[in-house]
Amino acid sequence: MDEAEIKRIEGILSAYDMSDADKAACIHGLHFAQVVTGLEAKLRGGHDCDLISDDALRTTMEFYDADHVIMANTDVELQVAGNYMREITREGVAPLCGDDPIYLTKYPAFLQTIKEDRSIVIPDIKELYPPDSVEYKRLDTSGVHSFLAVPYHKRHSGLVAIINPRRFQTEIGMLQVLSYVSVAEINEKMLMQYIKENSSLHEEKEPNEVYVKFFDGLEIHCPNGILTENNFKSSRDITFLACVLMNGKTGYPGETLAEALWLNTTKPQNIRHSLINIAGESRDRMRQFFPDGDLVIWNNFRFSVSPQYKVRTDLQDIDDLFIEALRETDTGKLIEICKKILSDYTGHVLPSQHNIAIIQEVDIKYQHLRLRVLHKCLELLASEKRYNEMLDIAFPEVFRFCSDPDLFYWEIKAYIGCNEYPHARSILNSHGSCLLPEQAEELHEILGE
Secondary structure, three states, rough: OOOOHHHHHHHHHHHHOOOHHHHHHHHHHHHHHHHHHHHHHHHHOOOOOOHHHHHHHHHHHHOOOEEEEEEEEEOOOOOOOEEEHHHHHEEOOOOOOOOOOHHHOOOOOHHHHOOOOOOOEEEEHHOOOOOHHHHHHHHHOOOOEEEEEEEEOOOOOEEEEEEOOOOOOOOOOOHHHHHHHHHHHHHHHHHHHHHHHHOOOOOOOOOOEEEEEEOOOOEEEEEEEEEEEOOOOHHHHHHHHHHHHHOOOEEHHHHHEEEEOOOOOOOOOOOOHHHHHHHHHHHHHHHOOOOOOEEEEEEOOOOOOOOOOOEEEHHHHHHHHHHHHOOOHHHHHHHHHHHHHHHOOOEEOOOHHHHHHHHHHHHHHHHHHHHHHHHHHHHHHHHHHHHOHHHHEEEEEHHHOOHHHHHHHHHHHHHHOOHHHHHHHHHHHHHHHHHOOOHHHHHHHHHOO
C-alpha cells in the first residue's frame, strides 16, 4: 500500500459518519501497516546490524513526523546514559546529544521510564512539569516540547525516545515495535563483537599479563578477552585510559590528566570528582576482563597501572626494535629489523584521539622515528642493490610522506636500478621540485639529462 492509496482511503473515510477518534484510529492503522510492511521488505536478508538498526530508528522518526529519535543504553545504578547512543534527526535539525554522557538525574521522567519498565507519553511537557520548574526550562531550552519513550531490558537497559512528534502523539505502538527491532540488532552486533574479541585470543597468557596496542586504535589484550575503543562510552574515557597506560606504573597526576581531557573546553567545577567518575566508569567497563583486581588505580589524585599487572605495549616494542637497530652492525640483520618496524607499525597512535595534545606528541615522536627507519632501510637496500625491495617499501610510503624529498630520491634510484628509466624520468619530472638541489642534480646526471 503506497501513500496515494492511503490518501484515497482517507478520502473515503471522510465521507462516513464517524467520530474523529475513530477516523484517527483507522488512519493510524493504515500508516502502521504501510510502515511495517515496507520496512520488512527493505530489511529482509540484511546483515549489517548498524544499518538495520538505523533504518528502524529513521522509520520510527518518519512515522511520527518527529524531530529526533534517540536510542541510549543506560546504567541505572550510576544514573547515566551513553554507553551506546544513537541519534537520528530530521534534516536541518541540530542533534540534542553529544559525545558526553547524559546524567539522568537531570531528566527524571526518562529515569523513571527505565526503572519502572513502563512507556511514557507526553504530548506537551507542561503536563509533566510546571513552566517555572528547572526540568521544564531544561527541556524547553533544548527544544524538547513533547516526547514518547519506551524502555528496554534485553541484555542492556536503556530507552528509545521520539522527540517532538507531529502526529500520532499518543500512539506508542509503532515505537514499541520498531524499538524492539533496533535494540535487537544492536544487541546482536555487541554479542558478535564480544565473541570475536574473545575468540581471537589464541595464545595463553598469565593471569597478570596485559598487552596494550596504541597504533591504529586502543586495544587491551588480557587473558579474559580484548577491550577495544568500542567498549568505552566516550572519547574522554579512551583518552584517560590511554594516558595512564602509556605512563604505566609511573602514573599521571590528576591535574595533568585534566589538562589533556578538557583542553580548549570549560573544565568541570570539581575536577577531582569528574576524574574519579571517569576512572570509576572505566573500571566498571573493564571489570569482567579484570575480575581479580582493577587495572587502573589511584592514590593521592595520581592515576597509574596497578602493580599486580605486567603491562607491555606496542610502543615499548618499537622502542626496543629501534634500540636493537642502533646496536646491530650486520647489514642483512639490520635491514630485517627495519622492515619489521615498517611492516608492524603502519598507522598512527590512537587516531581517534588526534586532537589531544599529549597523544599528538607521542604520535609525532613515533612518526619521526619510523621515517628515520624508512630512510635507513632504503639506504641499506640501495647499498645491497636490492632495488625491487626498495620499490616495494618506497612506493606506498611516498603517498604518506609526500613532502619528504628523500623518499622520491630513493624511489627514483630504485627505478633506475631496475632499468626502468622512463618511469624514473616521469617521477623526476613530476616531483623534481620536491628534491634537494644536490639530489636533483645527481639524478639528472645519471639519467643523462
